[in-house]
Structures are given as structure tokens and as C-alpha cells.
Amino acid sequence: MPVELETFTDQLQAVRRVLDGADEALLGVAFVQQRGVNLIARQLAGVGTARLVATTVFGSTTSQGLEVACDIGLAVRVLNPPQGTFHPKLYLARHDDRIVAAVGSANLTSGLVANVEAVAVISGERSTPQLQALWQVGESWWSHRDAVDWSPELVSAPREVLDPALLDRIRAAVTDNAEILTLAERRPNYIADVTPDGVWVETRRSRAAAHPPQLVEAWMIQIAWEWLTSHGSLTNRLLVSSDGLNVKRSSFVCGLLARLPGVELVSRRPIELRLTEQPGRPGSQAES
Numbered sequence: 001m002p003v004e005l006e007t008f009t010d011q012l013q014a015v016r017r018v019l020d021g022a023d024e025a026l027l028g029v030a031f032v033q034q035r036g037v038n039l040i041a042r043q044l045a046g047v048g049t050a051r052l053v054a055t056t057v058f059g060s061t062t063s064q065g066l067e068v069a070c071d072i073g074l075a076v077r078v079l080n081p082p083q084g085t086f087h088p089k090l091y092l093a094r095h096d097d098r099i100v101a102a103v104g105s106a107n108l109t110s111g112l113v114a115n116v117e118a119v120a121v122i123s124g125e126r127s128t129p130q131l132q133a134l135w136q137v138g139e140s141w142w143s144h145r146d147a148v149d150w151s152p153e154l155v156s157a158p159r160e161v162l163d164p165a166l167l168d169r170i171r172a173a174v175t176d177n178a179e180i181l182t183l184a185e186r187r188p189n190y191i192a193d194v195t196p197d198g199v200w201v202e203t204r205r206s207r208a209a210a211h212p213p214q215l216v217e218a219w220m221i222q223i224a225w226e227w228l229t230s231h232g233s234l235t236n237r238l239l240v241s242s243d244g245l246n247v248k249r250s251s252f253v254c255g256l257l258a259r260l261p262g263v264e265l266v267s268r269r270p271i272e273l274r275l276t277e278q279p280g281r282p283g284s285q286a287e288s
Helices: 011-019 034-039 042-043 063-072 129-142 166-176 204-208 218-229 238-239 249-260
Strands: 004-008 024-029 049-054 075-079 089-095 098-104 119-125 148-149 180-182 188-195 200-202 214-217 232-236 265-266 272-275
Touching: 004 011, 011 042, 011 089, 011 098, 011 119, 011 200, 024 129, 034 042, 034 063, 034 218, 042 063, 049 063, 063 075, 075 249, 089 129, 089 166, 098 129, 119 129, 119 238, 166 188, 166 218, 166 249, 180 249, 200 249, 214 218, 218 232, 218 238, 218 249, 218 272, 232 238, 238 249, 238 272, 249 265, 249 272
Parallel strands: 024 049, 049 075
Antiparallel strands: 004 119, 024 089, 075 148, 089 098, 098 119, 180 188, 188 200, 200 214, 232 272, 265 272
């Protein structure tokens, strides 16, 4: 029973390929964040039965990440063994009588698009001994005596926040002018506050209706910034697409990033940003 092996440096492409159209999925991934879950939300939503095992050690897994996974329909367990650390990056899927697995160093975070990783995709018939053994490893994590069903009341996890360097950069950029225009339509957004949780925004319509500011969450801004600093350019089309970064407040995020030093607006229709100077990675993804 032959096993097929492919190697990917585009880890998001590898994970999406494994999960797309699967009947069943079992993910054993150390760190989970909302911006990572959203990258594969479309694939996960189409899986018949999906389970996820993660850890909350090191504070790299966030409550939003686990919440969104549950909302999509995954059963979620947290494994924090008393000895050692749960630290795998294994994505398993069953497609009819075949098993496909992605094995590498890619956590379910923005590291899927921002880090330099290598992922091996292994596939073959479900009865192949090597793939059966790999699935059994995933099942052993799920049924581990220290694994518990996740809930915010039972297992705490930190909130997802802006990297401090990016937070400072945004604050400095909007101190003298808190109005952000969307790049295509030139519609104004008014920044009420910039906090670690994200940017609080009013529009002309919300002001007229006396509605409170709405939060553009940190994960939306963070993943857009990480893509831009890793790849050198960013389009609104990529940002908003479910096959891209899956950010729904993309017009505001693009307008905000265009305000930052070292970012150039290349085109308004379609919107494209380019990095003109490398600010350095905002924080470290070594544990994400």
C-alpha cells in the first residue's frame, strides 16, 4: 500500500489541501489563534466531523481562537499534561477511504502565512499501516487522561491583542489625525481609541445615529500587517476573501495600514499596498 509524500513551503496551501472536502478531521496543534482559525474557516466548516486538541501553556493559544473553532463546529479539547508540553502540529483528515495528513511546524496561527515553515503532506489508503498509526497518535491525544473539553469557564486563555510594536506604530500614526479614509470610496472612519484589543471606530452613519464606536478586532489588523511585512504587498481582495485572510473589515484595515510609515498605496481600484521599508517583524512568531 504505497504512501504519497509531498513537501510544501506554503503551509497554508498544505493545510487547506488536507482539509478541503474532508469527511472527518482531527487536528493536534499546540497553539490556536483566531487569525489562524479564520484562515481555514471555509475548509473546517465543510468537514463532516472535526476535532481539535490544543494547549494553553505559554499563553499563545487565545480564547478567541478556541471560541471561533467551536462556533465553526469543531469539538475542542485542551491538553496540558503535568509533564512535558503538548507541542505537535498535525492536521489529519479522512476522505472516504483515504487519509491525508499535514505534518510540520505550522501552528494554527498567523504563522500559517507569516512564518517560514516546511510541511510534509502524506496521503494513502485508510488501511495503510503508517497512516493508521498516525491517526492513532491523534486519537491518543484526544482521549488523553489530561485532555478536557474546552470552555472559557473551565480552561482560561488570554485574549488576542495587537503586538506592542504594532500598537505603538498605530497610535503614533493617528495621534494628530484620527480620521481614516477608506482608500477606494474615500469614506471617513473616525478612530475613538486604540487599545491592545484593537481599534475602536465610528463612521459618519454611526455618529449620526449616536451609536457607540465599534471594535475592529486586533486579529484583523495583526494578520494584515504580518502578511504585508512578510510578503511586501497586500491587496484588499486577498484580505477579504475566505480563500485569503478572511478579514471582514478590510476597507478600514487597508486605510489604517496605508497611514503607517513605510507603507505605500499602489492602487485604489483594486486596492493594493506595498511595503517601502522593512520595520522588522512585529514580535516573534517562534512560539506561534
